[in-house]
Amino acid sequence: MYACFYMSGRFGLISSITEQGFYAYSDALVKVILGALMAVVRNTEYVGIIRRWWAAAASASADMDSLIRMAKVPVLSLDLTGSIVSWNANLESLTGLLVSEVKGKKLVDVAHDDNQEAIVEAMKVAKENTSSASLIEISIPVGGDSSSGGPALRQLAMTFVPKSTQEGRLAGFMAIGQDLSDLSELKMVQTRKSALLAMLSHEIRSPLHGILGMMESLMNNVGAKKFHRQLGIVKGCSLRLLDLVTNVMDLTQAQQVNCEEGSAKRQAEPVDIASIVEEVISMTRVAVDKMNRPLVLPSVLLRNDVVGLQLPLFPGDAHKCTQLVYNLMTNACKFTENGHVAMSARWLKDQDRLELEVSDTGRGISKEAQKRIFRPFEQEQNGDARSFQGVGLGLAVCLEIATLHNGQICVRSDLGVGTTFTASFFCDGKLGLAETVKASPAVLAAVDTSPTDLAAVKASPADLAAVKASPADMAAMPVPPVAASQPAGKFRGLVLSVD
Helix, strand or coil, rough: HHHHHHHHCCCCCCCCCHHHHHHHHHHHHHHHHHHHEEEEHHHHHHHHHHHHHHHHHHHHHHHHHHHHHCCCCCEEEEEEEEEEEECHHHHHHCCCCCCHCCCCCCCHHHCHHHHHHHHHHHHHHHHCCCCCCEEEEEEECCCCCCCCCCCEEEEEEEEEEEEEEECCCCEEEEEEEEEEEHHHHHHHHHHHHHHHHHHHHHHHHHHHHHHHHHHHHCCCCCHHHHHHHHHHHHHHHHHHHHHHHHHHHHHHHHHHHHHHCCCCCCEEEEEEEEHHHHHHHHHHHCCEEECCCCCCCEEEEECCCCCCCCCCCCEEHHHHHHHHHHHHHHHHCCCCCCEEEEEEEEEEHHCCCEEEEEECCCCCCCCHCCCCCCCCCCCCCCCCCCCCCCCCCCHHHHHHHHHHHHCCEEEEEECCCCEEEEEEEECCCCCCHHHHHHHCEEEEEECCHHHHHHHHHCHHHHHHHHCHHHHHHHHCCCCCCCCCCCCCCCEEEEEEEEC
């Protein structure tokens, strides 16, 4: 067509104005047609892309729905009003409620009455902070009866998370959880076991106090002097059993407090660690083993490095802290034949921690045993460790007590060198400083020893330098009287320590 108009113009068949007008309108028309063709092609491509995106989104949605429906954990979804939108097969199996029975109902109406406030609060938190999740425990009556006298409850731990639209607006809530019914039964059994152990421990401990009182009375009876050794052994066995029963009871109580959620907050009182150390060392001096022999050997020096330190008070239970320190101290003495057992403390102000260390120069603990000595009924098995008294509850009790005080306990040890136990307690210093405990010389133990036994003392110069008693102080120290049964001419030695 362009060629015809061009040749017609050359031979004068049409005017130049007509020819130029044709060119102008034709160019515009061609451009419009080409643009329309290009738009059709481009839109066809866009439609294909949109269809693929839609198919992918639909497939992902179907996969998600299938995953939720077939998941082996309870999953449900709610709208903004708290009405149930989806209810997966696992929930149907756990509760016996079909999705058709609960869909459209509010979750607070399906769950037990006691859980209504927790559910409402969880949805409120999710609305206020769309980036957070709330974990609550709910109970759903099997069969849908939410009355207190209805069927058994199904315990579920559910995590509520907000569900948003593409524009970022809150669209509802998703909840995924775990069936706690078996755990609830286990918790009930654990609670009953703890109550039984506490009752048995109490019933056993009461007659033991009577036995100890009678033993003490008989040992002080002049007519029973010839049975003094046998009575002492009975008393030592009774003390050992009493210590075991006390440890069982305290361990049970501590574990029960750790397991029970929402239990009453532990009553705290200002605890003076320096006074506890002083008291424990005094008790350790007179402690005996299962054969009624002094627990602290003559060749062992007790050292109190807490003396003179300005330490703060910390919140806790003074009785339980005393038990922790006593367990660590007697444990160190049992496995130390030469050298010293020392107690020290320090306040880590920048960490809000108060640390207590009990170190000894005993046989040490193997690396493998260090991993399990804090478990109940676990002990070091190397050498003749089983010849020592105890069933392996002392350190487990120490760990539970430290945990109750928001602290921890750890051990460092080398075989043949010694062991150091470090117990830490929360201490921010707000309760003020405790009174400084002054050093005073004291008798560590009065035991029957020969000059050969005294020569076996292998205390280091640092240990011996710790004894700061003046001649006047040492002269004023009471010397224990020689027992009537003491053989004539036998040397009676005293091992001294500063505490």
